[in-house]
Amino acid sequence: MTPFSLFLLSGLLLAIGLFGIVARRNVISLFFGLELILNSANVLLVGFSKLHGNYYGELFVFFVLAVAAAEAAVGLAIVVAIYRMKRSINTEDFRTLRW
Amino acid sequence: MKEILFYLFGVISAVLALLSVTSKNVIKGGVALLGSFISLGAVYFTVGAEFVGIIQVIVYGGAIIVLYLFALLTMDVKKIAEEKVRGSSAAAGAFLSILLMILLLLEASKIAGKVKPAVSGAKELALPLFFKYLLPFEIVSILLLVATIGAVAIARREE
Amino acid sequence: MGVAFWITFLPLISFLLCGAVSFFRINSFRQRSHYFGVTAVGISLILSTVTLLKIGNRTFSETWFDWFTSGGLSAQFGAYVDQLTAVMFFVVTFISFLVHIYSIGYMHGDPGYDRFFAYLGLFTFSMLALVAAPNFLQLFFGWEAVGLSSYLLIGFWFRRKRAADAAIKAFLLNRVGDFLFILGLIIIFWTFGTLDFHEVFSSVNSASKATLSLIGLLLLGGAVGKSAQVPLHTWLADAMEGPTPISALIHAATMVAAGVFMIARCFPIYDGGNVLPIVGIIGTVTAFGAATVGLTQFDIKRVLAYSTLSQLGYMFAALGVGAYIYAMFHLFTHAFFKALLFLGSGSVIHAMEGEQDIRKMGGLGKYMPITTATFIIGSLALIGIPPLAGFFSKDRIISATFSNGHTGFWFFLTAGAFLTALYMGRLIFLVFFGKERFETREMKHLHESPTVMTLPLIVLSIPSVVAGFLGEWFEEFLKQAIPNHVEELPHSTELILVTITVSLALLGLLISAMVYFARKIDPESITENPVIKPIYTLIYNKYYFDELYNLLFVRGVGFGLGRLASLLDRYVIDGIVNGTAQLTKWSGEILRMTQTGVVNTYVAYMVAGTAIILIILLLF
Numbered sequence: 106m107t108p109f110s111l112f113l114l115s116g117l118l119l120a121i122g123l124f125g126i127v128a129r130r131n132v133i134s135l136f137f138g139l140e141l142i143l144n145s146a147n148v149l150l151v152g153f154s155k156l157h158g159n160y161y162g163e164l165f166v167f168f169v170l171a172v173a174a175a176e177a178a179v180g181l182a183i184v185v186a187i188y189r190m191k192r193s194i195n196t197e198d199f200r201t202l203r204w
Numbered sequence: 205m206k207e208i209l210f211y212l213f214g215v216i217s218a219v220l221a222l223l224s225v226t227s228k229n230v231i232k233g234g235v236a237l238l239g240s241f242i243s244l245g246a247v248y249f250t251v252g253a254e255f256v257g258i259i260q261v262i263v264y265g266g267a268i269i270v271l272y273l274f275a276l277l278t279m280d281v282k283k284i285a286e287e288k289v290r291g292s293s294a295a296a297g298a299f300l301s302i303l304l305m306i307l308l309l310l311e312a313s314k315i316a317g318k319v320k321p322a323v324s325g326a327k328e329l330a331l332p333l334f335f336k337y338l339l340p341f342e343i344v345s346i347l348l349l350v351a352t353i354g355a356v357a358i359a360r361r362e363e
Numbered sequence: 364m365g366v367a368f369w370i371t372f373l374p375l376i377s378f379l380l381c382g383a384v385s386f387f388r389i390n391s392f393r394q395r396s397h398y399f400g401v402t403a404v405g406i407s408l409i410l411s412t413v414t415l416l417k418i419g420n421r422t423f424s425e426t427w428f429d430w431f432t433s434g435g436l437s438a439q440f441g442a443y444v445d446q447l448t449a450v451m452f453f454v455v456t457f458i459s460f461l462v463h464i465y466s467i468g469y470m471h472g473d474p475g476y477d478r479f480f481a482y483l484g485l486f487t488f489s490m491l492a493l494v495a496a497p498n499f500l501q502l503f504f505g506w507e508a509v510g511l512s513s514y515l516l517i518g519f520w521f522r523r524k525r526a527a528d529a530a531i532k533a534f535l536l537n538r539v540g541d542f543l544f545i546l547g548l549i550i551i552f553w554t555f556g557t558l559d560f561h562e563v564f565s566s567v568n569s570a571s572k573a574t575l576s577l578i579g580l581l582l583l584g585g586a587v588g589k590s591a592q593v594p595l596h597t598w599l600a601d602a603m604e605g606p607t608p609i610s611a612l613i614h615a616a617t618m619v620a621a622g623v624f625m626i627a628r629c630f631p632i633y634d635g636g637n638v639l640p641i642v643g644i645i646g647t648v649t650a651f652g653a654a655t656v657g658l659t660q661f662d663i664k665r666v667l668a669y670s671t672l673s674q675l676g677y678m679f680a681a682l683g684v685g686a687y688i689y690a691m692f693h694l695f696t697h698a699f700f701k702a703l704l705f706l707g708s709g710s711v712i713h714a715m716e717g718e719q720d721i722r723k724m725g726g727l728g729k730y731m732p733i734t735t736a737t738f739i740i741g742s743l744a745l746i747g748i749p750p751l752a753g754f755f756s757k758d759r760i761i762s763a764t765f766s767n768g769h770t771g772f773w774f775f776l777t778a779g780a781f782l783t784a785l786y787m788g789r790l791i792f793l794v795f796f797g798k799e800r801f802e803t804r805e806m807k808h809l810h811e812s813p814t815v816m817t818l819p820l821i822v823l824s825i826p827s828v829v830a831g832f833l834g835e836w837f838e839e840f841l842k843q844a845i846p847n848h849v850e851e852l853p854h855s856t857e858l859i860l861v862t863i864t865v866s867l868a869l870l871g872l873l874i875s876a877m878v879y880f881a882r883k884i885d886p887e888s889i890t891e892n893p894v895i896k897p898i899y900t901l902i903y904n905k906y907y908f909d910e911l912y913n914l915l916f917v918r919g920v921g922f923g924l925g926r927l928a929s930l931l932d933r934y935v936i937d938g939i940v941n942g943t944a945q946l947t948k949w950s951g952e953i954l955r956m957t958q959t960g961v962v963n964t965y966v967a968y969m970v971a972g973t974a975i976i977l978i979i980l981l982l983f
Contacts, residue, residue: 106207108319111251112312114214118221120305125225127297127967131287133230133276135962137237140268141221144244147260151253158320160328163256164337167329170263171344175351177268181275182355188279189361195287196962203960293963300970307977 111152118145132194143173210250217243238269365425367442370407371491377403378484385477396477400463408460411452443497446844451494459487461819462612468815486512499558509618510537517605529601536598540588547581564631576636586622593649603664607709616698623678627687643683650676651775654782659903685848686763693756700744703823707738710812726799730809735795737820742787744827755831766850784871792879
C-alpha cells in the first residue's frame with residue numbers, strides 16, 4: 106500500500122463530492138457533497154503525512170476538521186433561515202442574482 | 205492484513221458516499237454519509253493515523269451529521285424529495301468531476317514514493333499543536349466560537 | 364553674409380514690410396508700399412549688376428544658415444554663384460525692378476496695392492533663392508515658393524471667380540510637375556546620398572545611364588509644369604487673369620524660365636542620360652503648337668501668353684539639342700522683349716479701361732505713341748528681325764537644331780518663326796492701326812499712360828534692340844559654367860538658314876499686313892472655308908486640351924474617386940462602426956446567459972476553470 110492509494114481514495118471522494126454539488130438542486134445534498142470534498146482533503150493530507158514521514162499533514166487535518174465543523178454549522182443556520190423565508194430549499198428558487 | 209482492510213473500508217466509504225450524493229431521500233443520504241465517514245475513520249486506522257481516525261469519527265460522525273439530521277427535522281422532507289434532477293447537470297457534473305479527478309491523479313502520480321514510518325499518535329501530535337502552532341490553534345477555537353454565535357444569530361426566530 | 368545673401372533677402376524684407384502694412388492696415392503706408400519694394404529691389408539690382416560685371420571667371424559660395432539635419436541629409440541655405448547665377452540675378456532683379464516701377468502706375472488706387480507689392484517682394488525673393496541655390500533642396504524651396512507666389516498673384520483679384528479658378532488651375536498643374544520633381548529628388552538622394560550640386564555633379568559618372576535618364580526625366584516633369592510645356596501648359600493662358608505687371612514678371616520673364624534654368628544648371632545629369640531628345644520634342648511641339656493657337660486668339664494677353672509658350676518651346680528645343688548656352692541666351696533676350704510686350708499690353712488695357720479684346724481696339728497708334736513704338740520694337744525683336752535681339756538668339760537656336768542633325772526640329776521651329784511673325788503682325792495691326800472699332804465714349808479717356816508706366820517700356824526697348832549683340836560675350840561668359848554642344852556649320856550653310864528664317868519672318872509680316880491692315884484678304888473668308896474650318900476650330904479651341912483634362916481628371920478621376928469614397932464611407936466604414944456596435948450587443952446577449960443565478964452552475968464553472976488550468980499545466 107502506497108501513499109498513492111490514499112491519493113486515489115482522495116480523488117475518488119473528490120469526484121463524488123463534486124458530482125453531488127453540480128448535479129443536485131437540493132441544498133442539503135449540496136452540503137453532503139461539500140463535506141465529502143473536505144474529507145477528500147483530509148485523506149490527501151494524511152496521505153502526504155505518510156509520504157513524507159512527518160506529522161504536519163495530520164496536524165493540518167485538525168484545522169480542516171474544525172473549519173469544516175464551523176462551516177457546516179453556519180451553513181445549516183443559513184439554510185434554516187432561508188427555509189423559513191421561502192419554504193423551499195431548491196437552489197432554483199434562489200435566483201435573484203441572475204440577469 | 206492491513207491492506208485488505210484498507211481497501212475494504214476504502215471501497216465501503218466510496219460506495220456510501222456515492223449513495224449519499226445520489227439518493228432521493230435526504231435522510232437516507234445523511235445516514236449513508238454517516239456510514240461513509242465512519243468507514244473513513246476505519247481507513248485512517250488501517251493506515252496508521254489512529255488519532256486522526258478517532259477524531260474523524262467523533263467530530264464528523266458524532267457532531268456534523270447529527271447537526272445535519274437535526275436541521276432536516278425542521279423541514280418538510282416530502283417536499284424536498286420532489287426535487288427533479290436535470291439530466292444535463294448530472295452529465296456535466298459527472299464529466300467535470302471525473303475530468304478533475306483524472307487530472308489531479310495524473311499530477312499526483314508524479315509524487316511517487318513509499319510509506320515512511322509515520323510520526324503519529326496523540327503525544328506526537330499534541331506537542332507541535334500546543335507549542336509551535338499554538339496561535340493557529342487558538343484562532344481556530346475563536347473561529348468555532350464565532351461560528352456558534354453566528355449560527356445562533358442567523359437561525360434565530362425573529363420575535 | 365555675402366552679397367548673394369543681400370541680393371536674395373532684400374526683396375523678402377520688402378515682402379515683410381509691405382505684408383505688415385497690409386495685414387495691420389497701417390493706413391499711412393498703404394498706398395505708399397512701393398517705396399519698400401522699389402528700394403529693396405533697386406539695391407538688389409545694383410548688387411546684381413556689380414556681381415555680373417565683376418565675377419569674371421571666378422565662382423563663389425556662401426553658406427547662410429542650416430535648415431535641418433536629418434538622417435544623413437543636411438539641408439543648408441546658401442548660394443552658389445557662378446556665371447549662370449550672375450546672369451539670372453541680373454535678369455530677375457532688372458525685370459522685377461522695372462515691374463515695380465510700372466506697377467506704381469498700373470495698380471494705382473487698387474485696394475490691394477500694399478498686398479500686391481508684398482507678393483512681388485515674395486516672388487522676387489523666391490526666384491532669387493531658386494537661382495542662387497547650391498543644392499537641390501533650396502532649388503526646390505524656391506521652386507515651390509515661386510509657385511505659391513504665382514498662385515497668390517494670379518488670384519490677386521480673388522473676388523473674381525475666373526481669377527480664383529485660374530490660380531487653382533495653375534497651382535494644380537504645377538503640382539503635377541512638382542510631384543515628378545520630388546520623385547527625381549528622391550532618386551538623386553538615393554543614388555548619390557546628397558543633394559548638394561557640387562557633390563552630385565562631380566559623381567555623375569558613378570551612376571548608370573539609366574539612372575541618370577530617370578532622374579533627368581523626373582526633373583523634366585517638374586520643368587514641364589513650371590515652364591508650361593505640353594502637356595502641362597494649359598494653365599499659362601488662364602494665368603492672364605492676374606494683373607498685367609505680374610504676367611510680365613512671372614509668366615514671361617522669370618518664373619516660367621525656371622525650368623530652362625534648372626535643366627541648364629543640371630546639365631551633367633542631362634548630358635549623362637538619354638533624355639535630351641525628349642526635351643527637344645516637347646519643346647518643338649510646344650513651340651509650333653502654341654504658335655498656331657496664338658494666331659487665333661482675340662484677347663491681347665492671351666496672344667502674348669501663347670507666344671510665351673512658343674518661345675519657351677524654343678528654349679527647350681535648344682536644350683534638347685545640347686545647346687545649353689543658346690537656350691539661356693534666348694531666355695535672356697526673351698525676358699526683355701516679352702516683358703516689354705506685356706507691359707505694353709498693360710498700357711493698352713489701362714487706356715482702354717480694362718478692355719482686352721483686340722476686336723474692340725484699333726487705331727490706337729495715334730493716341731499712345733510711346734506705347735505703340737515700344738510695342739513694335741518688342742514685336743520685331745520677338746519675330747526675329749535683324750538687328751534686334753530676338754533675331755540673334757532665336758536664329759542661333761534654329762541653326763543649332765540644323766547643325767546637330769535634328770532636321771525635324773529645324774523644320775517646325777522655322778515654321779514657328781513664320782507663324783510668330785504672322786500672329787504678332789496681326790496683333791499690331793489690329794490694335795494700333797486701322798479703323799477704330801471701339802465706342803466713341805471711350806475715346807475721350809484714351810491717352811498715353813503716365814510716365815511711371817512708359818518709362819519702363821522705354822528702358823526695356825533698349826536691351827530688346829542691343830542685347831543681341833552681346834551674343835559672343837554671353838557665350839564666352841557662360842562657357843565657364845555650362846557647355847554648349849553645337850557643331851560648327853560652314854558659313855555658307857548658315858547664311859542660307861538665316862536667309863530662310865528672316866524671309867519667312869518678313870513674309871509673315873507682309874501677309875498679316877495684307878490681311879489686317881490693307882484688308883486685301885478677309886480673315887473671315889479663310890476661317891469659314893469648309894476645308895479650313897475644322898482645322899481652325901480645333902486650333903481655336905486650343906486642341907481641346909482643357910476639355911480633355913476636364914473629362915479625364917476632373918470628372919473622371921475626381922468625381923470617380925469621390926463616388927468611390929462615398930461608397931466606402933457608407934458601406935465599409937459605417938459598416939464597421941455599426942457592425943462593432945451590433946457585435947457588442949449580440950455578444951452581450953449571448954454571454955448574459957451564463958449568469959443563471961443557480962449555485963450549481965457557478966460551481967461547475969469553477970471546476971471547469973480549474974480543469975483547464977490543470978490541463979495547461981500538464982501540457983506545457
